[in-house]
Amino acid sequence: MKITNISSEEYRWPRAKPITNGLHTYTHSELSFVKIETDEGVTGIGLGRGGAIALATIEKLKPELIGEDPINVERLWNKMWVPKLIGRRGMTTRAISSIDIGLWDIRAKVAGMPLYKMLGGFRDRVPTYVAGGYYEEGKGLKELAQEMEYNVEMGARAVKMKVGAVSTREDADRVKAVRDAVGPDVKVLVDANCAYRYYEAIQLAKRIEEHDVFWFEEPVAPDDYAGHRKLAQATSIPIASGENEYTRYGFRDLIAEEAVAVLNADAQIMGGVTEWMKVAALAQANHIDVAPHGAQEIHVHLVSAVPNGLILEFYSDTTNPMWGKIYRETLRINSDGTVSPPDVPGIGADPNYEALAPYRVA
Ligand SMILES: [Mg+2]
Helix, strand or coil: CCEEEEEEEEEEEEEEEEEECCCCEEEEEEEEEEEEEECCCCEEEEEECCHHHHHHHHHHHHHHHCCCCCCCHHHHHHHHCCHHHHCCCCHHHHHHHHHHHHHHHHHHHHHCCEHHHHCCCCCCCEEEEEECCCECCCCCHHHHHHHHHHHHHCCCCEEEEECCCCCHHHHHHHHHHHHHHHCCCCEEEEECCCCCCHHHHHHHHHHHHHHCEEEEECCCCCCCHHHHHHHHHHCCCCEEECCCCCHHHHHHHHHHCCCCCEECCCHHHHCHHHHHHHHHHHHHHCCCEECCCCCHHHHHHHHHHCCCECCEEECCCCCCCCCCCCECCCCCCCCCCEECCCCCCECCCCECHHHHHHHECC
């Protein structure tokens, strides 16, 4: 089997209202696909992140891949990942990630099985949390509580909210409002998106510990490993981090700091499925769980595949106005609060090109 062509597309659509986390405000949603065609008629779809720079890198890598057998993922990953040529992290690694995801889609399609089964098939349903709880214009404690009640009605047994954009006292009030809204049996996660210095993160942790917080995500800058460690030593709340970490080498260093209980490795960012499985194994050897950040369409397979897949991040219609229209089939939350990977060969995320067409930007 040989790769005959690689192309990519990017889409961008506006949100009804901008959403804000600890550090950033988002007015639009973005999404890109990498299409890998072969001489045997099998096409792989890679789910991408990184916009124009990642797309340009894919074009640069293309000549290295045309004519290669797409099944040889280790060979192709190493061919693409030459630090002297494209760097060790950042957008270029995101480009490799999206191609690698497309290669795994081909692999699983050729094998005739869903990706999670091909990768190990540890289980066929995984716990999930609904991501949200952003800051928005006109959104007070009441509206935040309503959002969380809606998530629970939808079947969520765990919810995540943002912290870090207001004072730690105000955020502690927001966490209390969410805990009161969802009751004692639903997990509550908080995510600062790197907004704090380590001492501010400790101050917030002290204020919210009593609300039984499942994890405190990205409390400090991704490169502040020592800050993660100081916080972990000061609180009983487990620390999650890693959505801005790259490759097995970055995660090796993060694990070595003994600061993080849960790794949020994102296959679309850190190196694709090939690299993600290595990080999951590294975590397993250190008695650490993985709970990937980002797109549920790919990560439902990865969390299902390995024994230390803790929980899946799930974005719903509260965070994306195009939710339910992006793919031919949309992942749903099961009645027991879990999500199951689609039982079709490959990743099973077929873009709904007609619905997306008005938003194509590249
Ligand atoms: Mg996060």
